[in-house]
Amino acid sequence: MGMKRCSVMIVMMLFLQQQILISRAQLSSHNPYATSCPKALTTIKAAVYTAILKDRGIGASLLRLHFHDCFVNGCDASVLLDDTESFTGEKTAGPNNNSLRGFEVIDSIKSQLEAICPQLVSCADILALAARDSVVALSGPSWAVQLGRRDSTTASYDAANSEIPSPSLDVADLISAFSNKGFTPKELVTLSGAHTIGQARCSVFRGRIYNESNIYASFATSLKSNCPLNGSDDTLSPLDSASPVSFDTAYFKNLQANRGLLHSDQELFGGSASTDAHVTAYTNNPPAFFADFATAMIKMGGLSPLTGTDGQIRTNCRKIN
Ligand code: HEM
Structure with a gap:
């Protein structure tokens, strides 16, 4: 490889790394819902625990949803969008099709949150919190989830196929x-x-x-x-x-x-x-x-989130508003 191409690649890599850091910095370490929707976190936790009491396996499914969301164009709840006649989302991509579970738990959390504080808590933040609460419920570690993600208005079937690693990889x-x-x-x-x-x-x-x-x-x-x-x-x-x-x-x-x-x-x-x-x-x-x-x-939860005025807060995690 020529020196020039090599330095261009280094500059591009540094730029990319910086973008990851910048986007992570935009999430908030304190809970932005503390004043706007004080019951948000306890509502999510209660729903996760109820779901796990009914089916202990669902905690794993919720953790995986967050991973499959974040690895495909960032943690923006794109994984939750349903296909329509005019829209192809990520749910039917190879790694997800007939494989992801837990969507009903997210639906139930979202409708409870819309009832107490409409259009405030993003589906992407719900995924991040539900993943953490699931791990804790199954005796794993806890962590302070950074919050403030917004939801995408797009999804990428192709990126879901290419970005989520396959189990056949070496x-x-x-x-x-x-x-x-x-x-x-x-x-x-x-x-x-x-x-x-x-x-x-x-x-x-x-x-x-x-x-x-x-x-x-x-x-x-x-x-x-x-x-x-x-x-x-x-x-x-x-x-x-x-x-x-x-x-x-x-x-x-x-x-x-x-x-x-x-x-x-x-x-x-x-x-x-x-x-x-x-x-x-x-x-x-x-x-x-x-x-x-x-x-x-x-x-992982800090991968390219949508923040500020980007994206939206979906009222139904399966659909763009
Ligand atoms: C290292 C690359 C990874 C590969 C190749 C991989 C692949 C897979 C595959 C093939 C399954 C089973 C899917 C099915 O049979 O339908 C699975 C399940 C699962 N994966 Fe991964 N995975 C990886 C990394 C991760 C990461 C980083 C997380 C989360 C942080 C994760 C969380 C899970 C969980 C919790 C399940 C079980 C889901 C359930 O029971 O519903 N995986 N993974």
């Missing part, structure tokens, strides 16, 4: 997918720790349990009954078979024992020294995982 590609969003290999490991809760469909791990050799034999065998070579594509299995509804470090211990469910999970241990060390560190130090996860979630 570690080098996972590192670069996260680096594209400003995250280090360590933060890739930290955020992947979200797979300590939740479930995956047979169709996304079939290749791993039938074809891969770095998988603990009896673990693979036990999964095959619910995930045959043909059919049962949508049957769910836990990402962390040791403690599927508890936010802990069992996910990392599983990786050390070749019990990662997704190809992309197992890639984080045994695939690269730059991720192995962090997996090992977290198994030995749960408080470090909790602290790093909290910090990384605040960073």
Whole structure:
């Protein structure tokens, strides 16, 4: 590469990094709803806890919604927009279709909030708070969610397909997918720790349990009954078979024992020294995982939000006003 092209790229990278910092700085560390809608945070928390009492798996789904929102053109609730005849959103993109869950919980929160303080609390902030409350409800760490996001009037089917990493990626590609969003290999490991809760469909791990050799034999065998070579594509299995509804470090211990469910999970241990060390560190130090996860979630929640007069506060998270 020529010197000139190289310096242009460095300038562009610095510019991008600065944009990420600037957009993060626009979110507020104090709660902007404290005066405008004092019951907002408690309403969201109560709704999340009620939903989790009914279905413990829903907490994981709410955490994932925030991730899939933020990685696609920023945390702007674009993931929540329904398709219409004249609008294609993100819900039918490969990583989301027939896979994302929890939309009804967000709908219920939004209608409760619209009843007490109309057009004040954004769907994007609801997603960020519901993700945090879910992790806390499942015994994970807490963090101060930065607020002030507004909702998009657009969505991108193509970006949802290209920006959300696929479970078939190898570690080098996972590192670069996260680096594209400003995250280090360590933060890739930290955020992947979200797979300590939740479930995956047979169709996304079939290749791993039938074809891969770095998988603990009896673990693979036990999964095959619910995930045959043909059919049962949508049957769910836990990402962390040791403690599927508890936010802990069992996910990392599983990786050390070749019990990662997704190809992309197992890639984080045994695939690269730059991720192995962090997996090992977290198994030995749960408080470090909790602290790093909290910090990384605040960073993820700061990806390119709409603030000020950009975007809108949707009255229905599924539709543009
Ligand atoms: C490192 C790259 C990642 C890949 C390749 C990946 C891939 C996947 C896949 C394939 C599923 C199962 C989907 C299905 O079967 O329908 C899943 C579930 C899940 N993912 Fe990830 N993910 C990644 C990172 C993350 C991050 C950063 C978070 C959150 C911070 C996250 C949170 C979750 C949760 C909580 C579930 C379970 C959802 C549920 O039970 O409804 N993932 N992920």
